[in-house]
Amino acid sequence: MKLxxxxxxxxxxxxxxxxxxxxxxxFNPGPDKYFTLxxxxxxxxxxxxxxxxxxxxxxxxxxxxxxxxNMDEYVGLPQEHPESYHSFMWNNFFKHxxxxxxxxxxxxxxxxxxxxxxxxxxxxxxxxxxxxxxVGGIGPDGHIAFNEPGxxxxxxxxxxxxxxxxxxxxxxxxxxxxxxxxxMALTVGVGTVMDAREVMILITGxxxxxxxxxxxEEGVNHMWTVSAFQQHPRTVFVCDEDATLELKVKTVKYFxxxxxxxxxxVDPLYSIKEKEIQKSQSAKKPYSD
Amino acid sequence: xxxxGQCTAWAPVLQFTxxxxxxxxxxxxxxxxxxxxxxxDPEKLFFEERRVADKQRDCGGCILAPGFIxxxxxxxxxxxxxxxxxxxxxxxxxxxxxxxxxGVTSFCPTLITSPPEVYHKVLPQISVKSGGxxxxxxxxxxxxxxxxxxxxxxxGATFITHLFNAMLPFHHRDPGIVGLLTxxxxxxxxxxxxxxxxxxxxxxxxxxxxxxxxxxxxLVLVTDAxxxxxxxxxxxxxxxxxxxxxxxxxxxAGTKTLSGSIAPMDVCIxxxxxxxxxxxxxxxxxxxxxxxxxxxxxxxxGSLDFGSDADFVVLDDTLHVQATYISGxxxxxxxxxxx
Numbered sequence: 001m002k003l004x005x006x007x008x009x010x011x012x013x014x015x016x017x018x019x020x021x022x023x024x025x026x027f028n029p030g031p032d033k034y035f036t037l038x039x040x041x042x043x044x045x046x047x048x049x050x051x052x053x054x055x056x057x058x059x060x061x062x063x064x065x066x067x068x069x070n071m072d073e074y075v076g077l078p079q080e081h082p083e084s085y086h087s088f089m090w091n092n093f094f095k096h097x098x099x100x101x102x103x104x105x106x107x108x109x110x111x112x113x114x115x116x117x118x119x120x121x122x123x124x125x126x127x128x129x130x131x132x133x134x135v136g137g138i139g140p141d142g143h144i145a146f147n148e149p150g151x152x153x154x155x156x157x158x159x160x161x162x163x164x165x166x167x168x169x170x171x172x173x174x175x176x177x178x179x180x181x182x183x184m185a186l187t188v189g190v191g192t193v194m195d196a197r198e199v200m201i202l203i204t205g206x207x208x209x210x211x212x213x214x215x216x217e218e219g220v221n222h223m224w225t226v227s228a229f230q231q232h233p234r235t236v237f238v239c240d241e242d243a244t245l246e247l248k249v250k251t252v253k254y255f256x257x258x259x260x261x262x263x264x265x266v267d268p269l270y271s272i273k274e275k276e277i278q279k280s281q282s283a284k285k286p287y288s289d
Numbered sequence: 290x291x292x293x294g295q296c297t298a299w300a301p302v303l304q305f306t307x308x309x310x311x312x313x314x315x316x317x318x319x320x321x322x323x324x325x326x327x328x329x330d331p332e333k334l335f336f337e338e339r340r341v342a343d344k345q346r347d348c349g350g351c352i353l354a355p356g357f358i359x360x361x362x363x364x365x366x367x368x369x370x371x372x373x374x375x376x377x378x379x380x381x382x383x384x385x386x387x388x389x390x391x392g393v394t395s396f397c398p399t400l401i402t403s404p405p406e407v408y409h410k411v412l413p414q415i416s417v418k419s420g421g422x423x424x425x426x427x428x429x430x431x432x433x434x435x436x437x438x439x440x441x442x443x444x445g446a447t448f449i450t451h452l453f454n455a456m457l458p459f460h461h462r463d464p465g466i467v468g469l470l471t472x473x474x475x476x477x478x479x480x481x482x483x484x485x486x487x488x489x490x491x492x493x494x495x496x497x498x499x500x501x502x503x504x505x506x507x508l509v510l511v512t513d514a515x516x517x518x519x520x521x522x523x524x525x526x527x528x529x530x531x532x533x534x535x536x537x538x539x540x541x542a543g544t545k546t547l548s549g550s551i552a553p554m555d556v557c558i559x560x561x562x563x564x565x566x567x568x569x570x571x572x573x574x575x576x577x578x579x580x581x582x583x584x585x586x587x588x589x590x591g592s593l594d595f596g597s598d599a600d601f602v603v604l605d606d607t608l609h610v611q612a613t614y615i616s617g618x619x620x621x622x623x624x625x626x627x628x
Contacts, residue, residue, distance in 0.1 A: 079336055079337075080330075080332065080333065086332075086336055087332065090331075090332045090335060090336070091332075094335060095320075095331065095332070095335070100341060101334075101335045101336065101338075101339040101340065101341065102339045104335075106336075
């Protein structure tokens with residue numbers, strides 16, 4: 001894995017957004033070659049979404065040839081409910097960028113047959129050629145998406161009952177009333193995310209520190225499902241200082257020392273504007289070895 | 290102009306961008322989406338219909354407010370709604386078209402107290418009519434000079450006409466009609482609305498502030514405009530009276546008694562804002578949402594909520610009207626200054 005440690009939430013969000021931007025632009029997506037992006041919800045990725053929106057508004061990035069697949073959605077919550085993940089994605093991302101609605105995919109928590117909806121989602125991912133980069137977060141109980149402690153590490157998209165920890169963590173979005181929080185959700189499985197060609201996990205804040213410790217310094221364990229990514233060939237963990245509070249000093253020093261190398265992934269920062277300039281100048285490209 | 294119905298699914302979707310819209314009592318940095326003459330929910334369009342806008346219009350950072358509703362306007366541009374003629378309809382239509390430039394998208398032609406023969410001749414010629422490029426919508430007529438007291442409220446009266454004007458002044462042992470603003474005799478669930486002419490002449494700014502602070506949610510800005518609105522200085526006819534116009538003031542000819550206002554609605558809003566120091570949102574609601582609530586039309590008029598009629602006005606930061614839209618169609622536009 002690459003463990004990227006930034007000073008604070010804002011810098012971590014920006015690093016992550018730059019990484020996603022570079023990945024999309026270097027992939028060079030087009031009408032026959034979409035960039036498939038897996039996306040999370042929650043407070044952690046908000047800063048990252050804001051930066052991505054900024055890059056779009058500045059003309060440096062386009063989502064025209066990007067297909068998105070969200071990780072999860074509550075069961076039984078109307079799609080227009082302000083706390084549904086559909087609303088979250090619309091308000092915090094989709095409405096601000098140039099993505100076409102048909103290229104976005106979010107599980108439907110009100111489908112008549114929930115498992116069929118989950119199976120269809122897996123098929124849509126397959127049909128799109130698999131996920132190029134899956135962005136996720138981590139719960140305080142170390143879960144990825146809604147793969148609560150005890151979830152199979154080879155699980156696929158399915159219905160899950162939420163753990164009490166998760167319900168408590170989400171209560172703040174439902175007026176602090178536990179009775180209003182949905183108890184079930186549709187979620188991609190650990191296996192589904194593992195199938196992605198690359199995984200990026202965003203972890204910020206001291207309340208996530210213990211989960212990060214369990215995920216990367218202890219063994220692979222279905223009680224801390226993010227630990228499964230120790231066995232993925234290409235995982236990037238992006239965190240702030242506070243999230244590293246439970247890690248060994250040795251671990252933190254080692255990865256901070258690698259920042260010089262890791263920063264090359266975001267610097268130089270590419271832009272679609274340059275690509276247009278490059279295309280028009282390609283005939284006059286000077287010789288270089 | 291057709292509105293609503295199942296056929297709108299195929300109508301083009303318009304997206305007004307780069308603007309601040311008045312919604313939920315707040316100016317939000319949001320786009321306004323319109324289809325089939327109604328305000329559209331873009332989230333539903335995105336997830337359920339998987340569609341994007343067909344056309345986008347950049348509003349240059351302007352404010353988009355619900356179209357203004359004037360519930361007390363006696364005429365204008367030489368037209369007198371209380372005059373018993375054979376062709377009241379043309380007069381109404383003329384005013385309807387000219388007030389679009391003031392940001393008014395719906396109005397109630399008002400008749401002043403007149404002999405019964407006048408009512409019998411005029412009222413049947415005033416019909417409810419949708420707005421459009423031809424002019425603002427007619428919501429029905431109103432009659433001025435109601436004598437309202439608490440018993441009247443109990444019997445159903447809901448609107449105090451031009452508070453402070455043509456009524457006895459407030460007295461601390463006999464508040465009179467003004468006391469209705471904070472009356473505890475109003476039946477629950479009812480709101481007392483009161484019209485105010487904020488033209489800078491009819492009501493002292495301090496009086497505007499007192500009324501606004503006592504009962505802000507009931508305040509309805511009205512023009513109480515007379516036929517001289519939009520005409521120049523000089524002598525003009527209003528009902529059974531002759532009036533003399535001098536600048537922004539109209540008097541009963543030969544006296545110093547005020548005879549109705551000639552300030553357009555947008556002038557009233559700006560003056561109200563400046564005199565009371567209230568929020569822009571409340572000033573705009575006083576000319577749109579509150580009159581709609583008074584008339585029981587708030588589900589379709591007076592707001593930019595999803596499903597409402599797409600009647601709105603584009604304003605710059607000083608609340609000057611830049612453009613007026615009815616059913617999502619541009620019906621008036623200010624001339625652009627410069628190249």
